[in-house]
Every structure is written in C-alpha cells, then in structure tokens.
Amino acid sequence: MNRPIGVMDSGVGGLTVAKEIMRQLPDESIVYFGDLDRCPYGSRSMEEVRRFTLQVADHLVSRGIKMLVVACNTATAAALHILEKRYDIPVIGVINPGARSAIQSSSNQDVIVLATEGTVASGAYPKAIHQISHRFKIQSTACPKFVPLVEELRYKDKVVVRIVLHQTLKHLADTRADTVILGCTHYPLLADEIKDYFYGRKKVIDSGYETAREVSAMLTMLKGHASPQSNPEHLMIVNGETGRFEYILKDWMPFIEYRLEQVELKEE
Amino acid sequence: MNRPIGVMDSGVGGLTVAKEIMRQLPDESIVYFGDLDRCPYGSRSMEEVRRFTLQVADHLVSRGIKMLVVACNTATAAALHILEKRYDIPVIGVINPGARSAIQSSSNQDVIVLATEGTVASGAYPKAIHQISHRFKIQSTACPKFVPLVEELRYKDKVVVRIVLHQTLKHLADTRADTVILGCTHYPLLADEIKDYFYGRKKVIDSGYETAREVSAMLTMLKGHASPQSNPEHLMIVNGETGRFEYILKDWMPFIEYRLEQVELKEE
Known part of the structure; x- marks a missing residue:
C-alpha cells in the first residue's frame, strides 16, 4: 500500500522520528506536519494541546495517509486515546x-x-x-x-x-x-x-527509534508495507514560518529529498 | 483480558521465547505446547510440518488462548500465512x-x-x-x-x-x-x-527476545493486556514423553512455576 505515513509534531522534534522511519522503512513515503505557528505544545493546557492535535491530525488524514504517527510526547499523552477512536487508520504514539x-x-x-x-x-x-x-x-x-x-x-x-x-x-x-x-x-x-x-x-x-520499529510491526501485521519498487516521496507541511524549520531540517537530515508546503491552520 | 497466550514449538526451543514473554509480560499466563513426539520438524517436508503445525495450533486455540505465538522458525516459515487466515485471534511468528x-x-x-x-x-x-x-x-x-x-x-x-x-x-x-x-x-x-x-x-x-516485544506491541494495540492484579498461571502441554522436556525446562527456567499436562496428538 503506497499511501504515505503521516507524522505530526508541534515543531521539529518529530523529525527525529521521521528520520528513523525513513531509515528503517526506506520504501515508505512520509507526510510530516510541523505546527510551528503554535509550537511548543509543552507549556499549554491539556485541553488546548488536544484541540491543536485533533486539528493537525484531521489535516493529515485528509491527505490520504495510511497510518498516523503522533511524534510528540505531549500530544500523545493528551490525545492518543481520542485519535485512536476518531479514525479508521491506525494511530501510533511515541x-x-x-x-x-x-x-x-x-x-x-x-x-x-x-x-x-x-x-x-x-x-x-x-x-x-x-x-x-x-x-x-x-x-x-x-x-x-x-x-x-x-x-x-x-x-x-x-x-x-x-x-x-x-x-x-x-x-x-x-x-x-x-x-x-x-x-x-x-x-x-x-x-x-x-x-x-x-x-x-x-x-x-x-x-523515536523504537516508534519506527513499531510502525514497521504494525505495517507487517496489517499487510500495509509499500511495495519495494516504489520511489518514496516525502512532503513537509509547516503551519506558519518555514525558515527555521528548513534550517533545522537541513541540519539534521542533510541528505533527504522533500517537497515543502506552507499552510495556515488557525482555530475557527 | 486474562486469557492465556499460546506458544507452540516442535520441542523445547520455543521455551526460550516463552521465557522472554514471561519476563517482558510478567502478568500474562502462558499455555505452551511442545510436540516432542514428532520433534524435530526441521528435517520434515514443508507439507508435513504444515499438517503438524495446524494440528497443534488447533489444539491450543481450543484451550481458549487470546493470541498464538509460533515459536519455531520452521513452523513459521511453513504455516504462518495459513494460521493467520484460520483463526480470529492474532498469530505471530518468530x-x-x-x-x-x-x-x-x-x-x-x-x-x-x-x-x-x-x-x-x-x-x-x-x-x-x-x-x-x-x-x-x-x-x-x-x-x-x-x-x-x-x-x-x-x-x-x-x-x-x-x-x-x-x-x-x-x-x-x-x-x-x-x-x-x-x-x-x-x-x-x-x-x-x-x-x-x-x-x-x-x-x-x-x-525470541524480539518476538516477545512484538507480542507486547500487539497486546497494547488490541488492548488485550492481562490486568496487573492477575496471578499468571503457566501450563505446559507435551505431546509424548515428558521426561526430557521437564529436564530441560528445569535447567533453562529453574524458577518458573507451571502445571504439566501430557497429551497424545496423532494424525487421524
């Protein structure tokens, strides 16, 4: 199944998880969402983190992902149990x-x-x-x-x-x-x-290293691995300013090819 | 869910997997099946290994297990794909x-x-x-x-x-x-x-060490962990002579408490 894996974080931290997924599952395409405009989540109330997480997750699901990885400990603690019930696709936290x-x-x-x-x-x-x-x-x-x-x-x-x-x-x-x-x-x-x-x-x-391993286990279990012939395409979605995001992305993952997209996600 | 996890092997080798499941998941009860009468599987034809594996797996499923672990590489290679389709419970190989x-x-x-x-x-x-x-x-x-x-x-x-x-x-x-x-x-x-x-x-x-980890991941995913209060009970089922089985069991896992049951499983 060559649909991408969605990976979400409040900012750049989840890139360490995305990088490890790319290493352990080199045939998989990733759609990464960094909610930089509202980063960090850590200092916010649980209720607010939950609202932001759901909004970002809904956005990723609308992109046709086959699995959602919540690559943020705060968001996982606040909302994993809700996300698991909300979607038909598997959801995995860190x-x-x-x-x-x-x-x-x-x-x-x-x-x-x-x-x-x-x-x-x-x-x-x-x-x-x-x-x-x-x-x-x-x-x-x-x-x-x-x-x-x-x-x-x-x-x-x-x-x-x-x-x-x-x-x-x-x-x-x-x-x-x-x-x-x-x-x-x-x-x-x-x-x-x-x-x-x-x-x-x-x-x-x-x-993050361990989460990539469980993503792999879940794909095997659900028979959802991308086909070995596929050429993975990675998409980076940033809510807000992309400058610092790209700077850190290039510093942490210098060899990765990706497409960058800026969105404006606000609360209604 | 306090139903036991079924672990099967042609003989004693799978005990290394059972031991690791007991260590990583100390609240879970195990039903182990060693097909000693027909051990080893390694030198038999794929077709024969498949028949024996299905017979042992059916026996374990009839004992009310919540998950089946095929703790034998030969049996996994020969029959995992069939077992996955045959039962409603999850099946995991090594x-x-x-x-x-x-x-x-x-x-x-x-x-x-x-x-x-x-x-x-x-x-x-x-x-x-x-x-x-x-x-x-x-x-x-x-x-x-x-x-x-x-x-x-x-x-x-x-x-x-x-x-x-x-x-x-x-x-x-x-x-x-x-x-x-x-x-x-x-x-x-x-x-x-x-x-x-x-x-x-x-x-x-x-x-085996890694299989125990994936058993744990699957239980979390399916919300199937035994409750922390439970007192796990381990049952060892042997097809055939129990002498050598118990001798090796006591040598490998001296501190484990278990009940031993002898069965006679033959081909019809």
Missing part, C-alpha cells in the same frame, strides 16, 4: 514504544524517564509501563532546558551541554536504574552526552 | 520480529542469518527483510550441529561449543555484516559464544 523498549532492556526493573514538564506531569510513561509490568520502579525528571538547547542548535556545544546535563541530572547520578527513557523527541540529539554522563552504565532508549 | 530487529540494528545493511537447514532453504528471512527494505545484503548459513548441542545440554561445554562454532562459522569471519540473526529458537543458548566468536563486533539478534 510513549508506548518507549515504555515497551525500557521493559525489554531493563534487567533490574528500575528506569528513569527524562521528559518535558508536561509529559512528566501527565504520568504517561509510568502508566504505560505499569500497564504492561506493574513491578517497575520509575523516576521521572523534567528537563525544561533540553528543548531550547536543541532548537537553538546549541546542542553541538559540548561544554554548554555538559553544564546543562549536570544541572538537570546530578540527583540521578547514584540511582540503581539501568535504563533511561528519552521521553521527548528532541532529546535523541543529546543521547551521546546523556550516555556519557552516566559513564555508559545505563542503556539509553530513544522513543 | 521470523518477522527477528527480521525487523536486524533492520533496526544494522548500520551497513549487511546481515547474517544462522538457522536450520529447513529455514535457510525456505528463504523466509531474506523474504521478510526484503519486504521491508529491499536494499539489504543477506548471507544465510545452515547450522545443523547447533540444535543437538543445545538439546543434549552440551552447550555448557565451552570447548565443544567453540569447535562447532569454528567449523560452522569460519567462512563468515571476514564478512562486513554488522548484525547476526539467530534464526532458530535453540540458538540463544549459544548467543554469548557466537558474540565472542565474532570478537563482539557484530550485534547478535535473538528472534
């Missing part, structure tokens, strides 16, 4: 795949979740993990300084990154947890430094 | 999860498949990988000496294991492949030695 991978990885059932304040407050990761295995110990830490670091491309300044990591993670240095979930799609760009911060002793789970 | 994990893991799209002669001859792994990503290079090697090594519990004799590994894998020592799929449910018991044989330079994928 939280369950990250939770499941931590369960697979952890030997001592003791994990750390790093996420935005909104995602931590929602309790979505502990809930997802405990639904599968109620024996897990989970410590969640909000990391409000991580997203600006990545969005402003300062994540390449290793000195700044180390200072911010120390400020945010120092209370976790002595924990027994053997697994760390990156519960925000921006954090994979800091993954190497986070691994180093814990002396390589904790396994670091990239929810 | 080949797709292993293939998908190799795609996720490999950086250079060059992988090795180690499996029984039957599975290698079926071409099931290359087919599964190429369905998702047609750019992969895949080398398959039949390892007929591995299963006896494990079944006779000689896998603990490191000297014997190293000799057999060298005989079987020496032509692969210089390949560029960065990932090795263990395409038989017996091989995880040799995983550490196989990793060492390749100097720890190739990632080794355990199909």
Whole structure:
C-alpha cells in the first residue's frame, strides 16, 4: 500500500522520528506536519494541546495517509486515546514504544524517564509501563532546558551541554536504574552526552527509534508495507514560518529529498 | 483480558521465547505446547510440518488462548500465512520480529542469518527483510550441529561449543555484516559464544527476545493486556514423553512455576 505515513509534531522534534522511519522503512513515503505557528505544545493546557492535535491530525488524514504517527510526547499523552477512536487508520504514539523498549532492556526493573514538564506531569510513561509490568520502579525528571538547547542548535556545544546535563541530572547520578527513557523527541540529539554522563552504565532508549520499529510491526501485521519498487516521496507541511524549520531540517537530515508546503491552520 | 497466550514449538526451543514473554509480560499466563513426539520438524517436508503445525495450533486455540505465538522458525516459515487466515485471534511468528530487529540494528545493511537447514532453504528471512527494505545484503548459513548441542545440554561445554562454532562459522569471519540473526529458537543458548566468536563486533539478534516485544506491541494495540492484579498461571502441554522436556525446562527456567499436562496428538 503506497499511501504515505503521516507524522505530526508541534515543531521539529518529530523529525527525529521521521528520520528513523525513513531509515528503517526506506520504501515508505512520509507526510510530516510541523505546527510551528503554535509550537511548543509543552507549556499549554491539556485541553488546548488536544484541540491543536485533533486539528493537525484531521489535516493529515485528509491527505490520504495510511497510518498516523503522533511524534510528540505531549500530544500523545493528551490525545492518543481520542485519535485512536476518531479514525479508521491506525494511530501510533511515541510513549508506548518507549515504555515497551525500557521493559525489554531493563534487567533490574528500575528506569528513569527524562521528559518535558508536561509529559512528566501527565504520568504517561509510568502508566504505560505499569500497564504492561506493574513491578517497575520509575523516576521521572523534567528537563525544561533540553528543548531550547536543541532548537537553538546549541546542542553541538559540548561544554554548554555538559553544564546543562549536570544541572538537570546530578540527583540521578547514584540511582540503581539501568535504563533511561528519552521521553521527548528532541532529546535523541543529546543521547551521546546523556550516555556519557552516566559513564555508559545505563542503556539509553530513544522513543523515536523504537516508534519506527513499531510502525514497521504494525505495517507487517496489517499487510500495509509499500511495495519495494516504489520511489518514496516525502512532503513537509509547516503551519506558519518555514525558515527555521528548513534550517533545522537541513541540519539534521542533510541528505533527504522533500517537497515543502506552507499552510495556515488557525482555530475557527 | 486474562486469557492465556499460546506458544507452540516442535520441542523445547520455543521455551526460550516463552521465557522472554514471561519476563517482558510478567502478568500474562502462558499455555505452551511442545510436540516432542514428532520433534524435530526441521528435517520434515514443508507439507508435513504444515499438517503438524495446524494440528497443534488447533489444539491450543481450543484451550481458549487470546493470541498464538509460533515459536519455531520452521513452523513459521511453513504455516504462518495459513494460521493467520484460520483463526480470529492474532498469530505471530518468530521470523518477522527477528527480521525487523536486524533492520533496526544494522548500520551497513549487511546481515547474517544462522538457522536450520529447513529455514535457510525456505528463504523466509531474506523474504521478510526484503519486504521491508529491499536494499539489504543477506548471507544465510545452515547450522545443523547447533540444535543437538543445545538439546543434549552440551552447550555448557565451552570447548565443544567453540569447535562447532569454528567449523560452522569460519567462512563468515571476514564478512562486513554488522548484525547476526539467530534464526532458530535453540540458538540463544549459544548467543554469548557466537558474540565472542565474532570478537563482539557484530550485534547478535535473538528472534525470541524480539518476538516477545512484538507480542507486547500487539497486546497494547488490541488492548488485550492481562490486568496487573492477575496471578499468571503457566501450563505446559507435551505431546509424548515428558521426561526430557521437564529436564530441560528445569535447567533453562529453574524458577518458573507451571502445571504439566501430557497429551497424545496423532494424525487421524
């Protein structure tokens, strides 16, 4: 089935998920929607995030996608259960795949979740993990300084990154947890430094990397893979200004070919 | 949903998959079926493997399972497509999860498949990988000496294991492949030695470990997880002699509590 996979995010963070889908499923076409005009979602009320998410999701579904990937932890926490009921196509968020991978990885059932304040407050990761295995110990830490670091491309300044990591993670240095979930799609760009911060002793789970894997599993299950002969076409839809979006896109995914479309999505 | 998950194999190999399901999904009850009377399937014709597999699967479905896991590569290659159509419950084999994990893991799209002669001859792994990503290079090697090594519990004799590994894998020592799929449910018991044989330079994928992960994904998708309060009960059904089965079960999974039932399943 050669219809595209829809991937949505409030901004650029979900591009790390889209990139991983392109790597693991190179025959699939992607339609990405970045709601840059209203980004970030993290500081908004759940009700507002839910309204924006539904509007973006409706827009993507109207483009004929075969599956919707909610590549934003905040939007997943706020609206996944509604989206699942709203459409005939499968909907997949980033939280369950990250939770499941931590369960697979952890030997001592003791994990750390790093996420935005909104995602931590929602309790979505502990809930997802405990639904599968109620024996897990989970410590969640909000990391409000991580997203600006990545969005402003300062994540390449290793000195700044180390200072911010120390400020945010120092209370976790002595924990027994053997697994760390990156519960925000921006954090994979800091993954190497986070691994180093814990002396390589904790396994670091990239929810986006794991989500791509579950997208693949769902396509196999539903017999929905694109045919191997197909030449995938990627479309990037931006609500609002495209400048910063393209700048970051070219920085993160320099080799990807895509078509860019600007839309104006407002609340009625 | 507290109905059990059915796991089937020709013999004891599938216990490595059952063990991993119990670890990753500790609230789920398992009904395992080992067709020891007709084991191994690997040397039989596809047609015969298909008949036996259907008979065992029908038996498990009659026990009220909510999902069927075909924890045998030969049976998966021979009959998965038939089983998927035959029942209302979801059916999952070991080949797709292993293939998908190799795609996720490999950086250079060059992988090795180690499996029984039957599975290698079926071409099931290359087919599964190429369905998702047609750019992969895949080398398959039949390892007929591995299963006896494990079944006779000689896998603990490191000297014997190293000799057999060298005989079987020496032509692969210089390949560029960065990932090795263990395409038989017996091989995880040799995983550490196989990793060492390749100097720890190739990632080794355990199909059973990955299958448990996909069972979990499917349960989440279908909202079919057992409730966290449940006390899982495991049932082991053996067709034929139970002696060797229990001996190996106790050796591999010493801490598991189970009920054992002997049946006589013959062809009509």
